[in-house]
Structure formats: structure tokens, C-alpha cells
Amino acid sequence: MADQPQSKSNGQNEIVQPLLTDLYQITMAYAYWKSKKTDDYAVFDLFFRKNPFSGEFTVFAGLEECLKLIQKFRFSDSDIAYLRQILPSTIENEFYEYLKTLTTDNIKFYAVKEGTVVFPKIPLIRVEGQLVVAQLLETTLLNLVNYASLMTTNAARYRLAAGHLKLYEFGLRRAQGPDGGLSASRYSYIGGFDGTSNVLAGKLFNIPVKGTHAHAYITSFNSIDELQLITLRNNNMGSEENFVRPVLKWREKLISMFGVILSEVNDGELAAFISFAIAFPDGFMALVDTYDVKRSGLINFCAVALGLHDFGYKAIGIRLDSGDLAYLSNVARDYFEKISNEYAVPYFSRLVIMASNDINEETILSLNDQDHKIDSFGIGTHLVTCQKQPALGCVYKMVELNGEPRIKLSQDVGKVTIPGRKDVFRLYGTTHSLIDLLQKADESPPIAGQKTLCRHPFQESTRAYVIPTRVEQLLNLYWQDGQICNRLPTLEETKTHVENSLKLIRPDIKRSLNPTPYKVAVSDNLYYFLHKLWLDNAPIGELS
Template sequence: MSTMRLTLLTDLYELTMMQGYFKNQNNETVVFDVFYRKNPSGSGFAIAAGLDQVIDYIRNLTFQKEDIDYLRSLKLFDEDFLEYLSSFRFSGDIYAIPEGTVVFPREPLLKVIAPIMEAQLIETAILTIVNHQSLIATKAARVVHAAKGDGIMEFGLRRAQGPDAGIYGARAAMIGGCIGTSNVLAGQLFDVPVKGTHAHSWIMSFPDEYTAFKKYSELYPDACILLVDTYDTLKSGVPNAIRVFTEMREAGIPLTFYGIRLDSGDLAYMSKKARKMLDEAGFPDAVISASSDLDEYLITSLKDQGAAITSWGVGTNMITSSDCPAFGGVYKLAAVLDEEGEFVPKIKLSENTEKITNPGNKTIFRIYDNETGKIRADLISLADESFDCSQDLLIFDSIETWKKTKLKGGTYHMRELLVPIFQKGECVYTSPSVMEIRDYCAQEQDTLWEETRRLTNPHEVYVDLSDKLFRIKSGLLDQMNREL
């Protein structure tokens, strides 16, 4: 129930490698990239999330006496290494794409430049934080897009894979565009709206449905959403809700936010019938909300069927990203600082083309069309490269190199995505509030072409390499092939 320290939230091999570097007096400065290879849930994009928790983790990364004692008990670590850990502090640099930004496969979401012992230690924690929240933020963005302007409420806490997944999943869902969460602790921690109605047990605990509705309306007249499917939705639930709303109006109680919730049955049919009943009773502004194992596909189907639902409570399928339960982010060495102070690019080979890494100390430039403001492509380049948007720019696919696009000078502009987070171990970045990130995320999604936002078979946004980076990568591949 108390705050858990995360210093030992790491895979054992991070610590055993760290001791190996220590024993071999190998603590050269390196570059590691965090990136992913495939968009989750068949999406055309993903949403970066989790950075604020990474910052908190790095700030508090120290080994306490009980940590050292536990590691000593494993009989794997020598005393000189444990003594080093007892005074450990992160001293490197971290760059990251801000939370809420639209991102694509293969580009670094986060870059660590630090002595290899430090960079190795933080791998696992960074991945578990960024992977989870980016996954849920992406899923939420898809659900919100499917709702086409209707409010999406995050209702998944009881189905999340444990308290942390429920808390930080709610945070990520808010970033993805939800209007509120049922998770009260998430509301407190992140200052986001909390929302909810009541359960079937509330109805069943009273002598009859009408009495249950009446008592609830007396308690919460300004947020009176009544669950109408406990017994019979159209013959009992909706008529009893209308009776209560009528009595509230006759008593002079303002009907500021009121309506019904459907949690079972044929939601399209039930909602249309309920809408007709509410309208005929003089309640055209009554909300009809729905829950019941919703996701982006079911919401799309219901809207295509003309369902009269304007508010959606989404739980299990969003908080677990049920169709894609893992984000797949990885953490790969990209460069090593040599004695002359230059970064030597490093590359990982693989039989799978998509697993070959991009070498070097890199950054990312997002290219926008001046006329529409939409994203044309992302360009991964070396960190010291710059580009003149008044000049023509030729971009090309780094694998299928015959696929080229020439952007005429003056028709595009560029934005560097990676920003400094830590410099020499000190945090230099202030995280926005969750609601500010949510607004920024909505703006980010507006820079996508609609073809990229569609739920099935989305258009792929190009992520290309600069000519200079492409030549370095090709040279390393040729060198590796000659040596193998």
C-alpha cells in the first residue's frame, strides 16, 4: 500500500552484465535507442506515453541498504561491485519524444547516452514503463477515433492485470483521448476526471427498480445516469427512469446531466428504442451511455447500425489492449564513444530484415506538408545533421530504395522530435499535466491523414533514413558481410 521503490525492477542479467563491465573496467559512454518494430492492434501509428514515470524512476534510482543486502544474499556479486552500487547515481543524458506524440515503427522514442554500466541497468524499467503506457494510449486513441466525437470513459480497473496496470493504464487511456476514468486513485494521482454510475447490485438491494432509481436521483441529481437493464430494459428500466426524470422536473430539479446506461442486450436495437421513448416523454437531451465489452470495432459497428448511443464506457478490451497485449519496444546499442570523442556507430544483424538496427547517435525530424499541416514522413538522421526546408529534399525507403519522394523546397517544414530530458544526470524537462498531454495528443492525431487513422489496413507513414545515415548503415552491413 506504500510507494514501491523501483531500483531492483530489472532483469537479473542487467546486474550481472553490469558487474562484468565493472570487473573489466569497461564503462565507455554508449548510445542506446528505445524503439518498436510494429504498430499495435493493426494501427497506422502509436502514441508515445510513460515518459513522466521514466523521469520519476531515474530521479529516484539509488541502491538502499536493503537492496545491497538482498543482492549480497544471491551470492553472485562481489563486495567491490556492491560498494559501487551503494553510491550509484545516473549521470548520463536522456532524450525522448514527448508523451502524446504520434510515433511510428523503427524510430527512437527515447535515447540514452551514458556510461554503459548505467545505460545497461535502466533498460528493463524503461521498457516496462514505456511499452505498457504506449500500448494502452494507442488502443485508447483507436477507441476514441471510432466513437467519432462521443465521450469515451475508461472503466477497466477491475479487469486490468493488477493495480499498477490499472492505474497507469488509466493514465495512458486519458492521454489517448478518454474524457474520464472510473479509477479514483488514478484521478487523485494524475488530476484527471473520475466518472461512474452504479451497479446492478444497487438496483437489486431495493424493493423495486423505481425506488432504487428514485433514491439514486435524490443523492446525485447533477449526475443521474441510471442503469436500466437489471430486469427488463424496455418494459421496466427505461419507463422507471422516465418516471424519475419526470418527477425531478416537476420538483424543479434542473436536469443538467442525466440519462440511462445500457450494459447488455442488443445495444443498437435497445438504444434506438430507448431514444424514442425518452424523446416522446420530453427528454431529448437525456444521455444514452453503453458499456458491455466494447472496443473500437464494436463501437464502429454500432454507430454504423444507427445506435443512439453518445457516451461509451470501455473497460476490459482497452485496459488490456486485448487484441494486442504487448507493445514490443526494444532497447538496442547504437553507438560507442571512442577516445577521440566521436561516436562509433554499431549495428545488430539479423536474418529478419526488420530486426537489423539503425546505427549511430541519431535524432528524428518530422516532415509536414505546408498546405495541409499533415505528416509527409519521418526522417531518422544523425544527431548533428541539419536540413534547409527551402531546398528540395529527396527521401527514400531504406529497404526498397527505388521508392523515392522528392519534396520541393518551400512546400514542407520539419520538427525535431527528440528533446532533452536529462543532461549529465539532472532532469531538464518539466512534464505537462495528463490533461495537457491529452489535448496535445488530439492535436497530434489531427496531423495524420485520415487514411492512416482508419482502423483496418491503414496507410503506412514513411519512416526513412537520411542519405548520410543510410550510407553509414550500408557500409557497416557490407563490412559485416565481408568479415563473416
């Protein structure tokens, strides 16, 4: 196995355990045990029925965490003691002994590669083997896949909206709990973000971490006199020099250059910037909206940045956390360009402008339509809580038992499960994928260059012949005989896979407004199998 930075212990592991489940899984286990069905051979599919965020694609994630669960699945003595306490006293003692012996050794676990773009109805995970264990895994697997996939999909959508701009996840304080915050950092990075503000996520997952200061830092200074440390090492001269004096001189120049009045420029803010620049002369990035952006924040920032320039350092840029971001970014860029020209400091025109106020996918799309000059976004609440749709609806359904197909009927066609042990193939054209095809597992796979009949699962006359240039089997075996049997990618590899997987999906399927649904089909064989089973299972009424 390759070294995996993400496999460091992350606390989350602690609570991912067999008891992190719904009680009915345990009561069912007992009922199966009483009925001597525990060792029946079951096949379960994990899939979803509808893409999130009014979109037409989803990115599958959470696989590595699922495998960790499978790997360490075992009821502890204290688990058993707790279950004895809460379950009815009529439960036979041997059942608890039996529970203690359960492992995932008799389970096979198939899954789509983590980071793959996926669609409704296709199995993301197929668990097969010993009924009782396959059933006991349901809730925990769903928990691990639902939020991870939702979050990764959300991040991928932001990435598509933002194009080449930098994206940072800043959502820890608003996330759904400590681990919600950690998962948000991890999966937004996988989905296309450039980093996070979350230090622990950086430490655990080896993700780039970003951050400068908050408004509180600015407001903690009232005046320049408060500065305890006023010198900085001059990088050109190698000597420690007064840094406040040159900054104040620059500020005078800028005040007249931009027609600002001295009383409008906040001295506490300047003191805060100076002290921050002295602490981080190579990493000076300033929050400029505590007071007036145009008449205080930008003036103070530029004065300090020019001071740093004199001392042989380059400032990084600014962050805007309120107001009209498109407008203010233009004002800022204009300041930077004017200074760049006036004082021949070329990099000044390219200083970073970061925006971070209540950004969501729509804000970014709307800013795209305006003439903004923002280089990077810091995104919190909307991203990490997936505010637009905070849950993905993956389900876990039994599709076969002891070789017999199982179907869950519903008056709602969208809720009918596709029965049987199935494989999924992605059929590619020359540039993009064309269709996903579900087949019975005993059918021979579609072959590149050969005509393949693809049918709509429920609309009889909706069919098409597809001649794929390439065929990919989506489900891979990850666990059998009690061990992981497939290489797990690193976090960086998964991130790259998301990017590549998205590139193979047509743009109209990925667009934000009125996206085209991707086609998911069944083979002719599976079509007839499904519909025969449906008829066999649907009750026949009598008219009287």
C-alpha cells in the same frame, strides 16, 4: 517547472526503482566492471518495430515516469544486501561499493515529447553516456514505456472511432493488477477519454471520475414499501415533500402511454431508482437493464425523471449494460422524445444514453454503421488490457559505443538496427506530416523549403525528394548533469498534444481498416553508413 497534478505520489513510484529490472542487467554490470568498460560512452535507442492493433501509428507515453526513475536512480543499502545474497560469492566486494555510488549524473536522456504520434524504427528515447548506467536502465524504461504507449494508443484509436461521443474508462476490475488499473485510467485519459470510474486515479491524476450504481443496487430493493426515505426537497417550493406519490402517478401515465402491463414493471427497480434520485436529485442516472429495458427499466426511469422534473430537478440519463445496444438506444430515444413532446419537457429528448457492455473499437465502428442513439460509452476489459494486443514490443538497443557504431544483424531485415547516434526529423507538408527522417547526429538538419533526399532504409531504389514546409526535431534533451532540463507538460497539456499530434497525421494512416503505412526514411548519408557497416559485419562464407 509548472505545477504538475500528475506528479503527486502515486504508490507506483515505490516500486519504480533500480531493482525493478532483469537480473542480467546486474550480472552484465559486474562483467563490464570486471572488464573496466563501465565508463565507456554508449548510445542506446529505445524503439519499436511494429505498430500495435494492426494499425499504422502509435502514441508515445510513459516519459514522465521514466524521468522519475532517472531522477531517483540509486541502489539502496537493502538492494545491495539483497544482491550480495543472490549473486555468486565470487563477486568482488568492491563491485557492491561501486554499485552504491552509481547515479544517472553521467547520462543524457533524449526523448520524443510525451503524447506524440510515433512510428516504427524511430528512437522514442535515446540514452547516452556511462555504459553501465545506460545498460542498467534498459528493462525499467521498457516496462514504463511499453504499456503506457500501448494504452494511450488504444485509447486514441477508440477516440478516433467514437468521434465526438463521450468515452469513459470503466476497466479497473479487469485490469492487470492495481497499478495496471491506475495506469489504464491515466493513459486512456491522455489518449482521448473523457474520464474514468477509478476514484484513486481521479485523486492522483486529477482526472474526471464518473459513476452511478450497479445491478446489485437495483436488486437490493424488492418493493416500494421498503423505502425508508420517501421525501425530497421540492426545488420549486423549497419544502420537503413526498416524492413517491408523484412518481407512481407518472408511472401510471407512462404504462398506458407505452402499452405496458403493470405486472411487467418491477417495483424493486422503481424503489431503487427513487432512492437513488432522492440521494442524487441533480445527478440521476439509472441503469435500466436489470429487468426488461422496454417494459420495466425505461418506464421506471422516466417516471422518476418526470417526478424530478416536477420537483425542479433535471435527470441526466440512462445506462444500458446488455442487449442490442443500437436497438435499445433507439427505443430509449424514442421514449424520451415522445415524453418530451407529450409533456413539453424539451431537455427530455436529449437525456444521455450511455452504453457499457463489452465495448471494443470494433463495436463502436459497427454501431457507427447502424443508426444508434448512444451519447457515451463506458469501456472496460478490452480497453484496459488492450485485449487485441496486450503488449507493445519496444526494444532498447546499443547503437554506438565510444564513438563506434554498433549494429545488431539479423536474417530478418525488420530486426536489423539502424546504427549510430541519430536524430529524427518530422517533415511537414501544408496540412499533414509527410515523412520522418533519420539522420546521423552530425548531419545538418533538413531545412524548410529545401529539397531533402529521403531513402528507404533497406530498399536501395526507394527514394524521394521532399520539400517540407516545416521541420520538427523529434528528440528533445530532458536530462543532463543530473537534472531535468526541459519543461514537463501537465497531464492536460499532454492530452491536448495527443489530439494535435494526431490531427497532423493523414486520415488514411489512422483509419482502422487497411491503413496506409507512414514513411520512415533515412538520409543518404545514414543509408550508406548503415549498409557499409552491415557488409563489414556480416560474415563471408566460403563455398566448397
